Amino acid sequence: QWTFSQVHDGPGWLRDQGVFALKSYGFLEGVQATSTLSIIADPSRKRDSYQLDVTASGDVLIIAESRRALRYALETLSQSIRLNERTITLPIMRVKDGPDMAVRGFIEGFYGTPWSHETRLTMIDSLAAWRYNAYFYAPKDDRYHRDLWRMPYPDDKLAELLELKSACDAQAVDFHFAISPGKDFNPCLEEDYNALYRKIDQVLAHGVRHIALLFDDIEPVLDAEATARFKRLGIVHAHVTNQLHDYLNGHLSEPVLTVCPTEYSHVGPSVYREDFGRTLHADIPCFLPVTTSLPRCLM
Known part of the structure; x- marks a missing residue:
């Protein structure tokens, strides 16, 4: 033998x-x-x-x-x-x-009918076969991901998420749990921060260590109270991300937090991106801005 x-x-x-x-x-x-x-x-x-x-x-x-x-x-x-x-x-x-890119994977972040559970499991198998190492769960029409982000996942939906996590673990793929609270998150309300933490705690309790915070596809506006306190949207989004970063690091030994800003596919400088980049913790990775689905450097 x-x-x-x-x-x-x-x-x-x-x-x-x-x-x-x-x-x-x-x-x-x-x-x-x-x-x-x-x-x-x-x-x-x-x-x-x-x-x-x-x-x-x-x-x-x-x-x-x-x-x-x-x-x-x-x-x-x-x-x-x-x-x-x-x-x-x-x-x-x-x-x-060895790969040139540390994170290689797929984000299920499209609109329309979400994939079936079986399709997701098949994708995870494919990612492993291609030596990708990341699967981001972020279907826009999963109501608990976006519209009902404050509400915990029902037991049956949570069980499916945990099965995806187990499948990723078995295939050496990192399972990234994403949440999109930007449509109605109130940065001046402590309860919204606590709601965000509670929602993420639901998966942290089952071994999830990779979290993604998404601010894409929202109206780039602030109400009067948030404007008076933070001035601009980029500062708000970086502040919320920093708060979550600190929360995760206070509860886990090696959490991984990734963020998608509102301006994620624009070229050139902007007030939003300058505010966001200047305020964000330096060790939090962001989704890179590209002008096409496939970056030109890979074409």
């Missing part, structure tokens, strides 16, 4: 994934081999990157930044193996691989 050697003590994902390597990649079942698969965790590497070495003796060494990077390395290894009756053939090789 193929043997697994953990050459370094490491995080839990390394120990768990060692067993996963033997069980889930069935290319070794029924094959006798004396080679050793060794895995080293190296969190100093670029995100989701790995190095895969196959020596002349047939031993395999994987150095991986994370559980997801190890998954990618094992996929590459499985694709390189050739079976001839009961013989394993592997090329002698060194593969250094």
